[in-house]
Amino acid sequence: MKTVVVKCGGSVLKELSDSFFNSMKSLLSDGYKIVFVHGGGPEINAMLEKMNVKSEFKNGLRVTSKEVLEAAELVLSGSMNRKLVRLLEVRGIATIGLQSSDHGILEADFINQEELGFVGDVTSVNKTVLETLLNIGLLPVLTPIAKGPDGSVLNVNADHAAGAAAHALAAEHLLMVTDVDGVLNNGQLVPELTGSQTQELINTGVISGGMIPKVNTALKALESCGHVHIVSGKKPFYENGKWYGTQFNKEEEEN
Numbered sequence: 452m453k454t455v456v457v458k459c460g461g462s463v464l465k466e467l468s469d470s471f472f473n474s475m476k477s478l479l480s481d482g483y484k485i486v487f488v489h490g491g492g493p494e495i496n497a498m499l500e501k502m503n504v505k506s507e508f509k510n511g512l513r514v515t516s517k518e519v520l521e522a523a524e525l526v527l528s529g530s531m532n533r534k535l536v537r538l539l540e541v542r543g544i545a546t547i548g549l550q551s552s553d554h555g556i557l558e559a560d561f562i563n564q565e566e567l568g569f570v571g572d573v574t575s576v577n578k579t580v581l582e583t584l585l586n587i588g589l590l591p592v593l594t595p596i597a598k599g600p601d602g603s604v605l606n607v608n609a610d611h612a613a614g615a616a617a618h619a620l621a622a623e624h625l626l627m628v629t630d631v632d633g634v635l636n637n638g639q640l641v642p643e644l645t646g647s648q649t650q651e652l653i654n655t656g657v658i659s660g661g662m663i664p665k666v667n668t669a670l671k672a673l674e675s676c677g678h679v680h681i682v683s684g685k686k687p688f689y690e691n692g693k694w695y696g697t698q699f700n701k702e703e704e705e706n
């Protein structure tokens with residue numbers, strides 16, 4: 452099975468273009484099976500603001516109290532997931548939206564409960580459920596809320612959730628969809644990056660903020676996925692077998 456895991460950031464969910472969905476359709480007609488994982492960080496921020504609840508990030512991860520977790524679930528499962536499913540269905544793509552904690556599609560463990568609260572790292576992926584859905588022609592759209600220990604649910608960074616799904620499915624491609632064309636340097640798209648080149652851009656502050664978990668996930672995914680790209684959701688990302696954005700490559704083997 453040729454699988455593509457597409458991670459769509461909250462930054463761009465409301466701005467996904469028709470050309471983006473045309474690229475999705477091209478992938479499907481070229482025989483790829485797609486699993487979608489979405490975020491919703493900006494929308495969770497807006498909800499917390501409305502609720503007058505303060506939220507902070509540590510190393511790109513949202514410190515998640517019980518109250519923050521409830522807001523995150525509400526936004527991700529109740530709003531973002533529903534929106535994406537409708538956007539895909541309306542374009543004739545057979546879609547099923549799921550909370551990743553359902554039947555342990557994603558299982559996670561606390562990273563550091565004292566410091567981060569209900570935040571998890573994925574420990575297992577229920578491949579059988581995902582592959583069964585793909586085999587009957589459905590495109591699963593997953594939230595980054597995973598099943599935690601003892602009946603809990605845990606908030607997982609959506610980049611990390613997508614990376615874990617791509618790894619478990621041995622996906623041919625991992626596509627990280629965001630609100631910029633890819634990794635930029637001085638406003639210019641960087642078309643290709645290796646691990647050491649990426650580290651250099653992090654060290655010099657060119658890559659910062661939300662781009663850091665994205666590039667780290669991209670590099671880690673190279674261990675199990677054939678191809679990894681960061682692309683824009685406002686443009687086409689795949690046409691006639693050609694991919695756009697920033698492509699991540701393994702370091703050249705030294706002779």
Ligand SMILES: Nc1ncnc2c1ncn2[C@@H]1O[C@H](COP(=O)(O)OP(=O)(O)O)[C@@H](O)[C@H]1O
Nearest residue numbers: 460461462629631633634635657658659661662
């Ligand atoms: N070098 C860089 N190239 C592109 N974007 C960068 C870079 N460094 C930081 N960013 C920021 O990362 C953002 C994408 O991360 P984030 O907002 O977390 O997106 P998402 O919601 O898609 O996960 C961009 O909009 C940009 O502001």
Ligand SMILES: CC(=O)N[C@@H](CCC(=O)OP(=O)(O)O)C(=O)O
Nearest residue numbers: 461490491492512513607608609
């Ligand atoms: C633990 C953690 O940080 N979870 C993220 C989940 C959503 C997410 O990652 O959304 P984006 O892809 O839009 O950033 C959060 O609460 O914001």
